[in-house]
Amino acid sequence: MALPSTTPLAPIGENRPGSEWWRTAVIYQIYPRSFADSTGDGIGDLPGVTAHLDDLRDLGVDAIWLSPFYTSPQNDAGYDVADYCDIDPLFGTLADFDEMLAQAHARSIRVIVDLVPNHSSDQHEWFQQALAAAPGSPERARYMFRDGKGRHGELPPNNWESVFGGPAWTRVADGQWYLHLFDTSQPDFDWANPEVHEEFRRILRFWLDRGVDGFRVDVAHGLVKTDGLPDHFPSVDGDSMGGDDEDVPYWGQEGVHEIYREWNRVLAEYDGDRALCAEAWLPTVDKTALWVREDEMHQAFNFSYLVTDWDAAALREVISESLRAYPAVGAPSTWVLSNHDVVRHASRLALTAENPQGHGIGPDSPGQPIPEVGLRRARAATALMLALPGSAYLYQGEELGLPEVIHLPDEVRQDPTWFRTDGERYGRDGCRVPLPWSSDAPAYGFSPSGESWLPQPAEWATLARDVEARDPESTLSLYRTLIAARRDRGLGAGTLEWLPGYGDDVLAFRNGNVTVLANIGDTAVPLPAGDVLVASEPVTGAELPADTTVWLR
Structure with a gap:
């Protein structure tokens, strides 16, 4: 697989009405404490992000989204914010942030920051x-x-x-x-209080004035609660942040929409296509699309897509519904497979038992994944996702094929879910283990001291970035090729046309001049004639192997 050259991105600050950068962007999520540690304390920081911006430029992403770095007691990894307008010393200083932002913009990488408006520390x-x-x-x-x-x-x-x-x-x-x-x-917070509205408008302007390109909004559907705070009797075991249940009195209330109309007006005061992206776990695509009407959010995470099983019929349905519902309100669909709250898709797609969002997996969880199956499906799923029209989100480390870390000792776990359920749920630590950059360095290059706030497994050595960068068949090389081909062929701004006649286990569609086939089944299927642009696994002869996606010209 030949490694692609990097193509220039649109200039930072350019206004392009109707074709804003976020409509087609590939956005890379950075979980700062696990990305790169510059000081040796075992916790990633903002200078660590700056040091690896060239790696992200070479990957080809359009933007980065940083999980919280604000002043915080860190009871929930920074999602418990004590000061929304300063940097926690764990991660650096405001000067470090400004330098990171300037260096990212110099590489035509836009910067989205996390905002947590439902609650404070x-x-x-x-x-x-x-x-x-x-x-x-x-x-x-x-x-x-x-x-x-x-x-x-x-x-x-x-x-x-x-x-x-x-x-x-x-x-x-x-x-x-x-x-x-x-x-x-x-x-x-009580969002019935005008003082809360005023304070968050101030916070938005603080970061917009520094030059950020947008905000990912945490628990965007949770700010407003039903009047009277009535009891709630969920129809499912846990409401998965609202994604599995209807009419939850603290999720998805109508009043949230006016909040985001306010915020939309604040962003419109600034040049450069600033963006709002909602983390809104809702039961249907149509309900999620309400968050991205023209005067509200610009994007919403497509969690319906993320939680869809590795099943051709289910994937076809959620893709079709997404490409109907989001454009109908003038928004792009977003596509996402992993983030800091869910089991990494290199493991999740090979689970054989139910795994509700947020529960995590550990050594005693049922339905343990087979690593080889999970990675193969993850590569195929990513090749499918990056061929779809709209915007795509990547989670740090998925470009290396990192699996969920299952065998973490109980004594090192830090997710509040683990403690508040007395160990019944393993929580999210397994997807947050620090990244491996160099196979033979302390902490695999994450920290110069060899410290790591969560222990890294021994197999990280074979998945380190320096190893994969030298291997043209690695998952890193696959991601670089996919992202470059996606940009060169304009797939993010394209139109999907389903192609019939390929069988129940195959997703087949055309986007522009690219034909995409994803074999979700367990047996090989005939491969039509055409030049192979990129394939998630080696393709030889006239067959497309199981759990493989190919792009044809």
């Missing part, structure tokens, strides 16, 4: 003020404080459960309770 100045203030005070009105039920208020205000397990309410010393849909250290 309990160490946030506002929440500390709320604890010191009396019930009914303006300070408490910024959060969801309520009186309890029972004769003495000893019972929570309702029966809501935390996404991380356990009750969603914690009682304070004066007897009131506060809502936290996640960890007890992550109190939910």
Whole structure:
């Protein structure tokens, strides 16, 4: 497989109405604490990101999205924010951020930052003020404080459960309770309060003034709660952040849309096609599309696609529905297979048992994946995804074919899910293990000291970037080839036409001048005539092997 040359990207700051960069972009998620450590403390940082921007330019991505790097107690890996306008010393300084941003822009790589508006840390100045203030005070009105039920208020205000397990309410010393849909250290803001709206408009402008290109919005569907906070009796075992259930009183409420209309107007004040992307777990593509109407968000993660099984009929349906629903409201479809909250798709696609989102997998989980099957399917799935019209998100390390790390010792786990469920759910640590850059360096090049906040498995040595960069058949080489061919042939801005006659286990379509066949079945199928542009596995003769995707000219 020949390695492609890098083609220039559109200039930063260029306005292109109707063809904005985010409509077709390949965006690479960086989980900063696990990307690259410049100081030797075992935790990745912003200078580590800057040091590897050339690697990302060579990969060919259009933008990077950074998970939170704000000041935080790190009870939930930075998604518990204590100061939205400063950098946690773990990750560096504002000067380090500005340098990273400038260096990314110099390479025509745009920068999206994570924003967490549903909740703050309990160490946030506002929440500390709320604890010191009396019930009914303006300070408490910024959060969801309520009186309890029972004769003495000893019972929570309702029966809501935390996404991380356990009750969603914690009682304070004066007897009131506060809502936290996640960890007890992550109190939910009250978005019925205009002061909260004003504060987040200020935060948006702080980062836009520094030059960021957009925001990924955490729990974008969770800000507004149903009036009266009624009890909720889910129809499924856990509502998977809203993705499996209808009418959840704290997910997907109508009031969230006005918040994002406000934010859309703030972004419109700035040049350069700034973008908002929603993390919104909703039960259907059509419901998710409501988040990306013309005056709201610009993108929403296509979680319906992410959670679809390795099944041809199911994939055809979700692709067709996505390409119907999102363009109908003027938005691109996004495509994503992995992120920091789900089992890496090099393992997930080979699981043989149910694995609800957020549960993770560990040594005792049923349906353990076969690594060779998982990697083969992951490569085929990525080749399918990158051929689709719209925008694609990649999660750091998937370009190396990294699997989920299953055999983490219990004593090193750090995800709140693990602790709040007393080990019943393994949580998300397995997809967050630091990256391997160099096969023979300390911590495989992640840290100069050899420290690593989660231990890396021995097989990381064979998956290190320097090893894969030398191998034309590696997963890294496949990703580079796919991304370059996608850009050169304009597939992100293309139109999909399904092709009949290839059998139930094959997805066949044309996008522009490229014909794509993905064999989802377990036996080889006939391969039509045509020049092979790229294939997820070696293709010889006139057959397309099982679990293989090919692009034909």
